[in-house]
Amino acid sequence: ETGVTQSPTHLIKTRGQQVTLRCSSQSGHNTVSWYQQALGQGPQFIFQYYREEENGRGNFPPRFSGLQFPNYSSELNVNALELDDSALYLCASSRGQGRGEKLFFGSGTQLSVL
Amino acid sequence: ILNVEQSPQSLHVQEGDSTNFTCSFPSSNFYALHWYRWETAKSPEALFVMTLNGDEKKKGRISATLNTKEGYSYLYIKGSQPEDSATYLCASHYGGSQGNLIFGKGTKLSVKP
Numbered sequence: 001e002t003g004v005t006q007s008p009t010h011l012i013k014t015r016g017q018q019v020t021l022r023c024s025s026q027s028g029h030n031t032v033s034w035y036q037q038a039l040g041q042g043p044q045f046i047f048q049y050y051r052e053e054e055n056g057r058g059n060f061p062p063r064f065s066g067l068q069f070p071n072y073s074s075e076l077n078v079n080a081l082e083l084d085d086s087a088l089y090l091c092a093s094s095r096g097q098g099r100g101e102k103l104f105f106g107s108g109t110q111l112s113v114l
Numbered sequence: 115i116l117n118v119e120q121s122p123q124s125l126h127v128q129e130g131d132s133t134n135f136t137c138s139f140p141s142s143n144f145y146a147l148h149w150y151r152w153e154t155a156k157s158p159e160a161l162f163v164m165t166l167n168g169d170e171k172k173k174g175r176i177s178a179t180l181n182t183k184e185g186y187s188y189l190y191i192k193g194s195q196p197e198d199s200a201t202y203l204c205a206s207h208y209g210g211s212q213g214n215l216i217f218g219k220g221t222k223l224s225v226k227p
Contacts (some may be wrong), residue, residue, distance in 0.1 A: 004157065035217075042118070042203060042217030043158075056214050090158070099146050099207075102160035103215070 006091050006106035013081050014114050021076040021109045023091030032074040034066060035090040043090055049074055086113045116140050118206050120218035127194050128226050134190045135221040137204035141185035146207040148215060149178055149189055153200040194225045
């Protein structure tokens with residue numbers, strides 16, 4: 001069983017640029033969520049995709065967007081990068097929408113915006 | 115704004131000590147409570163998901179309890195080992211999309227041999 005993988009592991013961008021982060025979900029999982037963890041904070045929910053549709057969004061501006069593909073892998077796109085976007089971005093997959101479903105996390109992409 | 119609080123922020127114990135952490139969350143519209151262990155340079159790993167008031171779960175030396183009426187959960191580690199050193203995150207889920215967990219800032223545990 002393949003776990004959740006994220007790429008790249010580290011990334012440096014400059015303010016105003018655009019970035020795409022990628023996530024391969026665990027085998028058999030159809031739901032992907034993205035979280036942002038700023039330094040000293042807990043992970044904060046960005047959005048979730050279920051069967052290729054956005055299925056919930058946190059308090060993030062529209063320049064944060066995503067996609068989920070037929071194989072349930074996912075992308076997080078951030079346009080017009082700002083310094084405050086520097087953070088660890090975590091992807092998590094789950095088997096579905098059930099109340100007791102655990103999330104399975106990747107090890108994250110560390111984004112630095114200069 | 116829903117807020118999940120964890121205490122203490124960090125904890126240093128000796129090998130063999132037993133320890134516990136607290137997670138406090140708003141009790142209204144509660145749906146589920148998650149605990150994750152996050153070792154440095156690794157991925158957060160799910161420990162427990164609890165949904166019912168009074169739930170108790172156990173995994174080896176680690177156990178957790180849940181009180182949804184008063185809005186708290188305890189995580190216990192019996193006989194701490196150096197490999198238990200990690201950040202322990204709790205997260206509360208309030209329905210809606212399953213991924214919308216509200217995380218605390220975590221408790222960082224260091225176990226000295």
